[in-house]
Amino acid sequence: MNNEPVALIVIDMQRGMKEPDAEKRNNLDAERNIQSLLAAWRRAGWPVVSVRHISRAKDSPFWPGQPGAEFQPELAPLDTEHVVEKSVPDAFIQSGLERWLHVRGISSVVLVGVSTNNSVESTARTAGNLGFSTIVVSDATFTFAKTDYAGVWRSADEVHAMSLANIDREYASIMSTRDVLGLL
Template structure:
């Protein structure tokens, strides 16, 4: 069981919850409740006065829905950052690459991070791998992430749940602990 936060800061990192994600076909993803779970975590983090980091993907590919200036690059309205909440932009899947996020967290004494967002097998997994390798106490909220159906390297179609479960399996015990949202919320008790 994980110890509650007490006096140690813990950051909630919300990855790529942008309007462009809503353009993806809903039937090709899992965890349809993920946004509500993330909102519940965000509300709890704010109420507890803990650190929130909003990650926004800014594509380098013209025409992408995440290209700067496109409405798809904007945060989903219900998950908008508040003044004072850190926004970290990225243009590769891993938010720690080409950014000062590691230093930003360390300067604030943050050793434990809780990761949510999209997609489990892409930006979430990349962020969690780097965080674990950098020595952060890294927690990934399984019901606060989602993935999309994908064909594997052997040409076998995989459901979104299979892609999600494999990504979490890649992380758990190696780079991070995979937890549920109730365990994440208990950290704030």
Template sequence: MDIHHKAALVLIDMQQGINHPKLGRRNNPDAEQRMLKLLSAWRDSGRTVIHVRHFSRSPDSVFWPQQSGVEFQPAFMPWDDEGELHKQVPDAFCHSALEGWLRADGINQVVIVGVVTNNSVESTARTGGNLGFEVIVPHDACFTFDGADFFGQPRSAEDIHAMSLANLHGEYAQVVATEAILRAIS
């Protein structure tokens, strides 16, 4: 695996609201630690870091503006020289400056981490791939929650996560382990 010196790390929705109990049981309990390892490696190597923050249009959302859930988790606070963009839909490319920032900086490789695998992570990775970026999603640095499929069948967070990654791998993104990315950087 080759991680370009100009690869961007995009951290999606690492806000306080994602820890709300109403979201239910999740998978990948070590995902945040892996995200923080990647964030540290990106900062240490001087690569581009972009923090994405969701501002929901739904008053019952954990990311509704003007309450604590919309704030970044303390460990994921952006540094002054890091990009921060706001979104109101799952896809971080949609109605935002993300594509412009990346192209202006000559960045064509993007590593996407954060939440939720089958929502904002997947939609952002799909668009990134469709726009021609080389997208990498570390499967162990994102997570999701238990849910139901279209037909009402209960599905575990593990199953939803695995299906979402399968949707991405090979067509929109390369799905790998965090350790493979860290090895490629060092």
């Protein structure tokens, strides 16, 4: 990475993401990897953006005021760090994130968080389309198993791998935590 600050964008690492069955997700070390990246960004004094999903559905764990909508304590933003709230998967939609980055002269972003095939992929696509140099950290993101459109059950690893393949080299570069830390 060059001398220009790179924003670390931590997507939807909220308490409600701990509720789903851990057996149905991948990358069980993702939170630890995100913590490593957060520590490195904070040491460097680079910008950190925490994205919080606020649901429009009252029965969601992400409804405002619910415990699930709160950040996981070990990944919570510092008072000096920017927080973006969104009600759709894409962190750029109606959030002011693009403007916040441009005002600070930031043209490169690193994305981590959940879920790979939803909010991470959606945000990566928009970041790439808006011209940001974008990295998605493969082992600092995770997703959940699900049934595909043809009715075939896909493991979380399969869903994760396909999501990364969808954005690789077209919208973002895919890297590991170790490789990103090596660039610092």
